Amino acid sequence: MHDANHSAADHDGQGLSAPDGQRRPLVALAVGLLACFCLLLGGLQGWSAWHAYEAEREDSRVATANMARALATHAETSIRLGDAVLTEMVERVEHDGLGEAATARLTGRLRAITHDMGELHGLFVYGPDGKWLTSSLPRPMQGNNFDREYFQFHLLHSGRGTHVGVPVRSRSTGVWILPLSRRLEAPDGSFAGVVLATLNLAWFGRFYDSFDVGENGTILFALDNGTLIYRRPFHDDQVGMDIRNGTIWQQIQRDGQAGSIVATPRIDNVERLYSYRHLVGYPLFVASGQATDEILSGWRRTTVQTAILGAAAMLLLACGGVILVRQIRVRERLERDLVRVGVSLRRHNASLQNLADSDALTGLANRRLFEDRLVREYERARRNGAPFALILADVDHFKQYNDRYGHPAGDECLRKVAGAIESGARRPGDLAARYGGEEFAIILADTDLTGANAVADTIRAAVVDLDLRHADNPTGRVTLSMGLYVGHPALAERDDPLAWVDVADRLLYEAKDAGRNRVVSREGHEAAA
Template sequence: MYSTPDPHSITRLNARKRPAAALAAGVLALALLLLVAAQLHHAWSSYEARLAETRSATSNMARALAAQGEGSIRIVDTVLASVVERIENDPGGATSARLRGYLMDTVRTVPELHGLFVYGPDGSWIVSSLATPIQGNNSDREYFQHHLKNTDGRVHIGAPVKSKSTGVWILPVSRRLENADGSFAGVVLGTMRVDFFAELYDSFDVGQSGVIFLTLDDGTLVYRRPFNATLPGTKLNGPVFKLYRENGPVGSAMLRSKIDQVERLYSYRHLDTFPLIVGSAQSKDEILAEWYRSTGALAVGSLAAILFIGWLGKRLVGQIVLRDRLEHELSLAGTTLEAKNAELRTLASVDSLTGLANRRTLDAVLARELSRARRSGAPLSLIIVDVDYFKKFNDRYGHVAGDECLRMVGSLLLASLGRPADVAARYGGEEFAVLLPDTRKDGAIKIAERMRAGLVELGIDHADNPQGVVTLSGGVYTFDAARDASLTREGLIARADQRLYAAKQGGRNRIATDLTFPAEGPA
């Protein structure tokens, strides 16, 4: 009941006016700090968003570049396979004029190809797509030595080299030739101009300081935009390759270039079939240029607003007076009421003995999760456990000990869960339920067995239990949307309860997942 404040109380309130004004000034200062914090948060969020947007763009670009590279090299490999088949199935075909014409026609019609060449087992030139045949020997080339030593017959992509016929940088793609007895018969080589990749990559916008690169798995550079004629064939082993070795075939990171020391956001991707890595990168400064401008303008505007609010607040603080006693008591009453409401909400959802969720909460969560599992097709597992011989425990040790036993079981169940979405509840008496969203049957069995074994390890004495300690039995049922489309909440509980009953009938201290008696669990 409200009581009228006496004069002494009013005097004390008046004496507190100046401290209250100081408090108001403090609140205003806090508000200004929060405003500054909000602006900083906004700036940081937009910074992160800008980087995330660019990371997505560079990742998509790397994916597109990888697809283009994969397709281009696959075309060359297909041509090589066709040439190998012609030669190996046509005795004397490697030296025929018809084969030379085929090579020349293929190079003219396949833009990916710079040239096609056939070398004998000693590395000598046999036939090529060149208009003017060249005499020479390529046994010193890495790809020739590779096929001489390897009989796997797979396509080989070598390090870029300068063509002996034209002097331009080329990427050698080759296959092994074999005689009928499987012995080495030479090499079929298809060459791709390194500047062919430039034609592909120049259509992508990576800014003024951006980079697009293509390398072999070992870090040997094939092409880098902007192009530098001294770089093809060199092993870089820069930060991108350290990231590749750590993260695998796909990745993104802000790294500093080993070549020009520019910090860029890199995204790379390994080709699906061939030993090549392609990547793109944009300069951090270019990525954030617009962010710098907008953040600077926002900072100036925010500073002006803060100064104005500070001046206005200073004027207003002088006008603040204390609220009257009624407002104070109403505020206090509102706070008390809210606390009581929160306490009532907690009491309505939590079991007072164990601190677990109560039956009402379990029913609500189960209905919601069952509906979600039915829509999404995700599994939903329910475990119902019961303390074995609990009535005998109460009769022998008393209800106080029984309550303590239930509290220990509740704590054990809660400690056995590993995810916020999992719910442990007291279902009634000595019976408990555990709801496991997105959990398959085998995962639910492991958790249930961990609970059963954990209770045995606690070693709570129970003279009327054949095990000598408190144990529990449990039933596990996993909802499957395809199988249980019409299953209700009550039906799900009933199926888990039936398996609990099977565990009880089977001798207790065990977990049942079907309606036959399970084997006894370890003590």
């Protein structure tokens, strides 16, 4: 019964292992948290890269749109200046005529205007047959422009507005020009010729070259009918090209005034972000395009650098996570080992305690444990008002048994008697102990006189049933004499548990005096006093 310490040690071991079981998901939790953090970091990097990509595209769209607006404003200003000059020329010719004096004044005026306006290549007046009547050129020239597109236009159309013609090479200088022209009419309204202002395409080229559109960027200037006037980078053979099959021209026809588009023109197969704008009041449009590779080059570089840093961070985090998981596993292993060692130590301590509390020969509780238990059970019975029984037993004529059969036989006899006593004290609260030599003690808690007598008589009969020969005992067999005292500690006048031992010991001697192999019992509390 005093071996219950072993089960207590086992229970302690199970209690220690429970937290370990609760900590088993710690590795999975750590791995899950690290994985979630890596996914979060990757997601943030992806979102940041996408946001930067959209911002870069939007910034470039705004930049090219602003550039297209500036290009359109420049072209509108240049054409309006040419239109104003043409208006003056028409008014002078139709009002003053082309007499010798009037022509001389007009020629001087045209030369002065051309000198002051850098975008003008030349100013010309043609008769109804296409012959040159006068111009801003420094010397008179003979020629006929009847075949020119602009001349044919005014010959066939009665409108008096400015006509923007297709780009041509100047017959006077050989450079590419953009013709602006108006119709001259006689007083009767008949066709009287054409006034012409030519804009030097090189003027536009110098202006366009002042913009930074990147190595593969481009600038377009074209008529609404799809005729290309100028394109940067400039190629002579592209002037006058038909671009109606191009994406930009088709997009302008659909959208109207202004917009942006990503397109890859057939002319060079370079993908660009284009912004385009139509000139107000004229059949012209401009477009500015920046190569998407150049737009996104900085973004790609930054994204790659950020991705490398993020990957390095996640790699470091993963390495740290591996180390952490290993440390957690090592700690859990150490804790399991510690628990096992603790359980083993507790069992060992319980075993040592059991050895310390046990009689080496019989395995029953020894006298020290008996006295400790006696005090505890006595105090418990005193608090609860419960009855308390104590039995002292002694092997009859045991000295003679040793003398006749020897000490080894005597030891074996005591072991068997102890087994019989222990079998009689079966309840968890009962305690059987070797009190000394051949004397034994049994504590029976919460037991009245009837119950205690039944236990004592059972033990006495069990020893008789062992049928151990004892030639020096009148019965011829080993027997026990027992003193039993039952009382209520709560009624005792003196709080002294050892006094009960004295009473039980006197009753034991009464049993011996009465002939041995019997139980002498008494109930009361006055004897304890």
